Amino acid sequence: MPSDLQLLCGFQTGHALRPLWHLQADCHFLNHGSFGATPRHVLAAQDGWRLQIERQPVHFMGAQLPQALRCARARLAEFVGTAQQRLAFVENASDGVNAVLRSYPWRSGDEIVLANHAYPAVRATVNFLAQRHGLRVTLARVDFPQHSAQQLVEAYCAAITPGTRLAIVDHVFSPLALVTPLQDIVAHCRGVGVPLLVDGAHGPGMLALALDDLGADWYVGNCHKWLFAPKACAFLYAAPAAATVLHPTVISNFHGAGFPQEFDWQGTRDYSAWLAVEAALDFVQAFGAARYRQHLHDQAQQAAALLCEHWQVRLPAPAERFAAMVSVPWPWPEEATAENAKFWHDRLWNEHQVEVPVLPINGQLWLRISAQIYNELSDYEALARALDVPRERMRP
Ligand SMILES: Cc1ncc(COP(=O)(O)O)c(C=O)c1O
Structure with missing residues (x-):
């Protein structure tokens, strides 16, 4: 086993693991959620695939790629609880969502339901299609702060009507x-x-x-966030009946081959990120997938408790509603504008080397902290201290 993976099998977490990433030294990286951070081990595997491609590009693309993709899909499918025939690689969540929504046989007047807090790129895709096909867009009104999960379920039940042709739900609201x-x-x-x-x-x-047990029609997942794959590695799951309408966003040589084969060739591109997903799975599985999830959850809860205690603020929902990320209220009343959010984000990075998203939501500013195995509580303490200074002294 390579030494990086051996280190993961041990009991250490936190800064002792930082050398496994290229992350800038001496920073407090509390935003794994936006783009992930790919470990050196996985990037090395991706480089290995690139070398294989370049040794004989024609042979690789024609003779080796289909089998290599099948193997990578099979390994990923097992990890997410389905079979490789139900899983296609896509570049990212936006690509997967676009593949579903742009393949769907819309009729003018159809209704599509999504949450008021759906991801902006998904909202943009829905609005684009609504204009193009004359769709009605209905928002499920999800409360935030949110005192019970039941509110979220009821928001969807209330939004879905007999005219609804498709609903979109976020597994984790960004x-x-x-x-x-x-x-x-x-x-x-x-x-x-x-x-x-x-x-x-x-x-x-x-x-x-x-995924098979879940029973949704389609599930789009990024592997480049919490699974440590290289960027532009994601998947689209489709239940058998829901696969028949699907085409990739880029129609190419395999058009008509059906799902998921059509997705395996989308023109000449760098397929190495998809192929390196097995190295990413090795990485997570060396740590232990269940241990990894539990660690992120425990660390996120501890970090959120630390910040809430330090700033005397309250979580917007019961702690068990969060997994590896938590949104914590800004420590003092602050005008919730995009400009202010950027000002504080940049200030935290430039003056305190803390990378954390600052987000205006429902008239308030929030900090969305991520937990990761390379973090330790001292990273969150640095954030707590950074916003300790009286407000009037921080503003220019
Ligand atoms: C809920 C949600 N949907 C979609 C996306 C878009 O992901 P990508 O940029 O990988 O397409 C994100 C990105 O963070 C997200 O959080």
Whole structure:
């Protein structure tokens, strides 16, 4: 076993593991959630694939790539609880969501339901299609702060009507960091016959996935966030009946080959990120996938408790509603504008080397902290201290 993976098998976490990443030294990186951070071990495996491609590009693309992709898909499929025939590689969650929504046989007047806190790129895709096909867009009004998961489920039940042709739900809401109780929403959608697309951009690695058991029609997951794959590695799961309508966003040589083969060739591109997913799975599995999820959850809760105690603020939802990320209120009342959010984000980075998203949500500023195995509580203490200074002394 390579030494990086041996280190993961031990009991150490925190800064002792930092050498396994290229992360800048002496910074407090509390934003694994935005783009992940790929370990050296996985990047080396990706380089290995690139070398293989370049040794004989024609032979690789024609003779080796299809089998290599099948193996990578099979390994990933096992990890997320399905079979490789139900899983296609895509570049990222945006690509997967686009593949589903742009393949769907819309009719003018159809209704599509998504949450008021859905990811902006998903909202943009929905609005684009609404204009193009004359769709009605209905928002499920998800509260934030949110005192019970039931509110989220009820928001979807209230938004879905007999005219709804498709619903989209976030597995983990990006700005809120809340985890959705998917089972209840899937059950409702099945009961009323509405196809459901799960935006699981943060799901793989952070949450245990059993996609066949879940029963959603489509699930899109990023592997480059919590699964440590190189950037531009994601998947689209489709239940058998839901696969028949699907095409990749780039139509190419395999058009007509069906799902998932059509997705295996989308023109000449760098396929190494997809192929390196096995190295990413090796990385997570060397640490232990269940141990990894538990560690992230425990660390996120401890970090959130530390910040809440330090700043005397309250979490926007019960702690068990979060997994590896938590949104914590800004320590003092601050105008919730994009400009202010950027000002404080930049200030935290430039003056305190703390990387953490600052987000305006529902008239308030929030900090969305991530937990990762390379973090330790001292990283969150640095954030707590950075915002300790009286406000009037921090502003220019
Ligand atoms: C909920 C959600 N959906 C979609 C996306 C888009 O992901 P990507 O940029 O990988 O396409 C994100 C990104 O963070 C997200 O959090």
